[in-house]
Amino acid sequence: MNFVLIFLITIFSLSLFFYGRSKTKSISIEKNIKLNALPKFYGYYLVLWCSIPSLVFLLIWTLFEPVIIKSIIIETAANQGAIFNDKNEANLIYEKIKAIYAGTYFGDIDTILKESALSYAKFINLFTNSKIVLIFGIVIASVIYSLKKIKNNNKARDDVEVILKGLLFASSLIAILTTLGIIFSLLFESIKFFSVINIFDYLFGTNWSPQRAFVSDASAITAAEYDELKDAFGFIPLIAGTSFIAFIAMLVAVPIGLFSGIYMAEYASLKVRRISKPIIEILAGIPTVVYGFFAALTVGPFFRQIGENLGLTVSSESALAAGLIMGIMIIPYVSSLSDDVINSVPQSLRDGSYAVGATKSETIKKVVIPAALPGIIGSVLLAVSRAIGETMIVVMAAGLAANLTINPLESTTTITTQIVMILVGDQEFDSPKTQSAFALGLTLFIATLVLNYIAQRAVKKYREKYD
Amino acid sequence: MELMNNVKIKSKNLNVYYGEKQALFDVNLDLNEKEVTALIGPSGCGKSTFIRCINRMNDVIDICKVSGNIEIDGVEINDKNLDVVSLRERVGMVFQKPNPFPKSIYDNISYGPKIHGKGETKSELDEIVENSLKKAALWEEVKDRLDEPGTGLSGGQQQRLCIARAISVNPEVILMDEPCSALDPIATAKIEELIDELKKTYTIVIVTHSMAQAVRVSQKTGFFHLGKLIEVGKTEKIFKNPDNKMTQDYITGRFG
Numbered sequence: 001m002n003f004v005l006i007f008l009i010t011i012f013s014l015s016l017f018f019y020g021r022s023k024t025k026s027i028s029i030e031k032n033i034k035l036n037a038l039p040k041f042y043g044y045y046l047v048l049w050c051s052i053p054s055l056v057f058l059l060i061w062t063l064f065e066p067v068i069i070k071s072i073i074i075e076t077a078a079n080q081g082a083i084f085n086d087k088n089e090a091n092l093i094y095e096k097i098k099a100i101y102a103g104t105y106f107g108d109i110d111t112i113l114k115e116s117a118l119s120y121a122k123f124i125n126l127f128t129n130s131k132i133v134l135i136f137g138i139v140i141a142s143v144i145y146s147l148k149k150i151k152n153n154n155k156a157r158d159d160v161e162v163i164l165k166g167l168l169f170a171s172s173l174i175a176i177l178t179t180l181g182i183i184f185s186l187l188f189e190s191i192k193f194f195s196v197i198n199i200f201d202y203l204f205g206t207n208w209s210p211q212r213a214f215v216s217d218a219s220a221i222t223a224a225e226y227d228e229l230k231d232a233f234g235f236i237p238l239i240a241g242t243s244f245i246a247f248i249a250m251l252v253a254v255p256i257g258l259f260s261g262i263y264m265a266e267y268a269s270l271k272v273r274r275i276s277k278p279i280i281e282i283l284a285g286i287p288t289v290v291y292g293f294f295a296a297l298t299v300g301p302f303f304r305q306i307g308e309n310l311g312l313t314v315s316s317e318s319a320l321a322a323g324l325i326m327g328i329m330i331i332p333y334v335s336s337l338s339d340d341v342i343n344s345v346p347q348s349l350r351d352g353s354y355a356v357g358a359t360k361s362e363t364i365k366k367v368v369i370p371a372a373l374p375g376i377i378g379s380v381l382l383a384v385s386r387a388i389g390e391t392m393i394v395v396m397a398a399g400l401a402a403n404l405t406i407n408p409l410e411s412t413t414t415i416t417t418q419i420v421m422i423l424v425g426d427q428e429f430d431s432p433k434t435q436s437a438f439a440l441g442l443t444l445f446i447a448t449l450v451l452n453y454i455a456q457r458a459v460k461k462y463r464e465k466y467d
Numbered sequence: 468m469e470l471m472n473n474v475k476i477k478s479k480n481l482n483v484y485y486g487e488k489q490a491l492f493d494v495n496l497d498l499n500e501k502e503v504t505a506l507i508g509p510s511g512c513g514k515s516t517f518i519r520c521i522n523r524m525n526d527v528i529d530i531c532k533v534s535g536n537i538e539i540d541g542v543e544i545n546d547k548n549l550d551v552v553s554l555r556e557r558v559g560m561v562f563q564k565p566n567p568f569p570k571s572i573y574d575n576i577s578y579g580p581k582i583h584g585k586g587e588t589k590s591e592l593d594e595i596v597e598n599s600l601k602k603a604a605l606w607e608e609v610k611d612r613l614d615e616p617g618t619g620l621s622g623g624q625q626q627r628l629c630i631a632r633a634i635s636v637n638p639e640v641i642l643m644d645e646p647c648s649a650l651d652p653i654a655t656a657k658i659e660e661l662i663d664e665l666k667k668t669y670t671i672v673i674v675t676h677s678m679a680q681a682v683r684v685s686q687k688t689g690f691f692h693l694g695k696l697i698e699v700g701k702t703e704k705i706f707k708n709p710d711n712k713m714t715q716d717y718i719t720g721r722f723g
Contacts, residue, residue, distance in 0.1 A: 269529070348566035352629065354527060355562075356579035356636055357555035366578065371569045 001128060002062060005135060006055070012139065013050035017043035024150055037157035045156040048163045049146035054138045061131055069123050070094055077116045186445060189438030196432045197233050202439065205234020208402035208413075210422060210433045233436055235443065237402040241412035245323045245398060246387040248408060252327025253387075254380055257334025264335065265342035266364055277339070284332040288392040295325035295397035307409060317399035320408040326393050333383045341375030341459075342368060374458045381455035385448040391416035415444050475500040475640065475670045476521060481535035481545075483516050483525065483694075490516045493535070494696045496689055503662060503671045505685035505702065507678060509722065512691040514674045518642045521672065522558035523551050539640070556583055559633030563645040565625035567617030567632075572609050575617040575628055576600065579636040595635055602668075603631035604661050623654025630661065634669075641665065643673040647680065659684050678718055682706055690714045 021043035028035045035042075074090050077097070084090045093113075099105035100117040101124070109117075150156060194202070212232045260280065264273055300321040307314030345368050353363040369376070399411025400421060422437040429435075476498040483491040491513045498504045506514040516525070523544065525531040537545050544554055556579075567575050576596040577586065586592035596613070600606040605627040609620070617628050626646055633641055643662070647655040662671060662684045675681050681688050682702060689699040690711070698711045709715050716722055 346566070348562060348564055349568060351524065351527070351560075351562060352566040352568065352632070353578070354524060355522065355555060355560035356582065356632060357552045358578075358582050359552060362582055366582075367568050 001131075002058065005058060005132070009051055009054050009058075009135075009139065013047045016046040016050050016143065019043075020046035020147075020150055024153075024156075027151065027153070033153065036153055036155045037160075041156040041160050042150045044160045045150060045154075045163075046143070046146050048160065049142045050139060052163070052167075053142050054135050057138055058131075058135060061134075065127055065131075069120070069127065072123060073097060073116060073120050076119050077112060080112045080115055082112045082116070183445070186438050186442045189435050190442045193432055193435035193439045196435070197230060201230040202233050202235050202436075204236065205231065206236045206404055207231050207234045208237045208418065210418070210436055229432065233432070233439075235440075237404040238413065238415045238418055238440070239443075240404055241319070241398070241402065242388055242414040242416075244406065244408075244412060245319050245326065245394060245414055246384055248319060248323025249326035249330055249387045250380070250384060252324055253330035253334050253383055256327075257331045257383070258338050258376065260331070261335040261338035261342060262364060262369075264339045266360070266368070277336070280332050280335055282332075283329065284336075286329070288329065288390060289396075291325050291329050292392040292396035295321050295393055299325055300397055303409070312409060314409040315399065315411040317397060317411040318409050319398055319405075319412045322394050322398035323408070325397060326387055326390055329390070329393065330383045330387055333386060334379055337379030337382065338372070338376045341372045341379065344375075345371045374461050378455045378457075378459035381451050381458065385451040385455070388414075388451070389416065389444065389448055391420060395420050415440050419444075472499040472502050474498070475539065476672075477536075477538045477541075478517075478520070479536040479538075481517070481520060481533070481537060483513070483520065483534075484532045485528070486530040490694050491520075492695045496696055496699060498670060498672055499687060500670050501666055501668070502687060503666050503673060503685040504687040504689065505681035506672065506674045506689050506691060507676070507681050507717070508691035508697075509717070510676075513694040514689075514691045515644050516694075517691070518560075518644060518672050518674055520545070521640065521642055522555050522560055523549075524560065526551060552583075556636050557638050558640040558642060559636065559638035560642040561626070561629050561633050561644065561646045564649050565622060565629050567620070567625050567628050569616060569618050571614045572600075572617045572620070572628060573613040576631055576635045579632060583636055585636065599631040599635040600628075602634050602665070603627045604657065604664070605631055621654070623650050623657060626650060626654070626658060627661065630658075630665075634665075638669065640670045640672070643671065645674050645676060648676060655680070678706070690717060692717070 017040075021039045024035055024042040025039045027033075028039075074094055077093060078084075082093055084093060093116075096105060096107070096113060097116045097120050100109060100113060101120050149159075209232050212228070264277060264280075268276065296317070300316050300318060303318060303321055304314040304316045349367050349371055350363055353367045358366070394414045394417045398413060398417060400413055400417065401411055402413045402418070403410055405412060419437045419440050422433060422440075427434045474497045478494055478496045481491055481494040481496075482489065494513075494517060496517070506517065508514050519525045520533055520537055521539075521544075525533055533545055535545065536543055539554075539557070543549075568578065570578070573596055576599050577592050580586045580592060580595050586595050597606060597610075600609065605624060608624060609615075609628075617625065620628060626649075630641075630646075647658050650658065659680065662673065665671060673681075673684065685702045687699070688702040688705040690697045690705065690709075690713075692713060698705065698709055698714045700710075705714065706718055709718065
């Protein structure tokens with residue numbers, strides 16, 4: 001139904017474009033007046049007036065219709081004697097009614113359900129009809145309004161400008177609101193979590209085993225239960241594992257990335273640069289899951305093999321394998337950004353250095369790199385926040401056990417891995433185990449936000465220096 | 468009648484190409500020791516290209532090819548086997564736009580000596596820095612803030628800092644590529660005064676767009692046009708009584 005309506009509105013408003021354009025043309029010829037805008041703007045004006053109000057109305061209606069119908073139906077069902085103890089049971093009955101209406105319900109149908117299904121059908125009809133009537137009303141009203149406007153030779157160009165500005169504003173508003181929505185949902189769920197688990201037990205606890213956290217009733221946790229619980233949500237092993245793997249990744253990515261960036265910017269001929277830069281950047285385009293199974297199936301076992309030959313115990317899922325692969329994944333970020341940063345160091349500085357007799361590598365080491373340092377630090381920090389947020393590789397290659405260890409050959413785990421583990425499969429949303437995922441998410445969000453902020457400040461500071 | 472000094476730098480049939488394009492045509496030019504030689508001419512005439520041959524700065528540009536000879540004290544420098552590092556130690560350069568390193572004033576000056584292994588101890592370095600800054604007439608202005616960044620100085624101070632940086636490795640020749648074009652008149656006057664002082668110790672080649680500047684600072688002037696050296700002679704003669712019609716037209720402002 002909605003698609004038909006949208007289609008009709010679109011067709012109608014497009015035809016209005018041609019009407020508006022020719023109408024204003026003929027008006028200007030008939031009355032011999034100068035139009036306030038090009039004829040096509042009157043066309044746009046009609047299109048926008050005809051489509052936007054009705055489409056917005058349709059959107060809002062579609063969002064609220066099911067909610068309203070549901071509350072009405074549940075209420076009528078209750079009046080007819082249906083019994084439900086809580087929200088879940090009410091939902092169940094509502095779903096049954098809907099299924100009966102759609103003809104896909106095969107259980108027993110008692111009178112209450114039957115009556116409710118009939119009234120559901122009635123309401124659906126009523127709402128659909130009134131929706132159509134209202135939309136036509138809105139279309140007609142807005143078309144009459146806008147036609148009247150263009151007959152009076154309004155400043156259609158400016159008006160179109162205002163409407164378009166409004167549309168663009170609405171788009172950015174949606175983006176911002178979505179972000180805020182995500183942040184708030186993280187925040188609220190985390191607050192629920194922290195109302196059960198003391199924030200200090202979370203931040204400074206050294207043991208992470210959320211699987212242990214069975215709670216019979218989350219709203220009433222006894223002191224004995226809490227003693228059990230507070231030990232299960234220690235954040236330290238996760239942040240340690242995350243930082244450790246990110247550290248290994250940076251050990252790989254920073255030197256290789258930086259050196260290849262220097263090579264690209266300073267030594268490579270134009271031809272080499274043109275070929276090799278895109279190749280390095282392909283690394284950034286490989287899906288992380290591919291890196292993940294590469295780490296888990298090739299690199300991990302390879303390290304274990306070497307370890308066995310050397311007489312070491314190496315877990316097949318190790319921080320080393322995950323960190324190494326993650327480092328390789330991050331190389332293009334570091335190399336590409338530092339290449340850009342080094343390139344933007346003015347040639348005059350290099351000339352100045354050559355002119356006192358410095359060689360190329362001396363110039364790079366003592367003039368170019370120090371001058372580009374803020375930008376390079378910025379690129380490294382961006383890479384770090386990428387490493388911290390990376391999920392797939394560590395899920396597949398680093399292991400799940402939250403060991404508090406600094407042995408790179410043992411398996412360890414990260415914040416992101418744990419979020420995945422907690423939210424995969426069935427969840428109870430009132431258990432602290434599930435809620436802890438949101439607390440982790442919030443912590444991770446804050447950490448990367450801070451890092452990104454610092455990185456961008458560093459990059460910006462660098463830019464100001466030479467622009 | 469003042470005496471002409473010895474020839475320090477001698478170019479013979481110097482040709483320079485940027486890729487396909489030839490930038491200098493058979494330039495034969497002698498530059499005298501402890502004297503200021505000014506190179507004038509319209510934009511793109513090859514004056515900067517010429518001085519960049521003297522310290523082989525054109526090596527930095529991939530597509531640039533140099534043929535012909537340049538001798539300093541009779542030694543050919545346009546030779547593949549020549550050590551460019553020690554050449555540039557002997558031939559310093561100051562650029563059009565002041566280009567201090569984003570380091571402290573002290574580090575800007577000590578950079579060159581450190582590279583060439585001069586000034587082993589801190590006190591020796593201190594001395595080099597102080598002397599260079601004094602010779603560049605900047606010491607009094609910056610002696611209390613040697614650890615502040617060189618980029619924080621004014622344009623004229625920055626250019627004197629760059630001159631001090633060039634002096635710091637104790638060169639014989641200083642090349643100046645339009646050193647005052649980015650400076651205001653007062654800063655320009657200071658630099659010109661400084662050039663006058665420096666010529667007692669160094670051989671100076673200065674590229675300039677300002678004819679007045681050439682007259683004020685130089686003893687010898689060369690006029691370039693479209694990659695060719697049109698005329699060269701004593702500055703006085705070039706500006707009062709040039710042999711070539713084109714030189715006459717240029718210095719009287721008829722083109723350029």
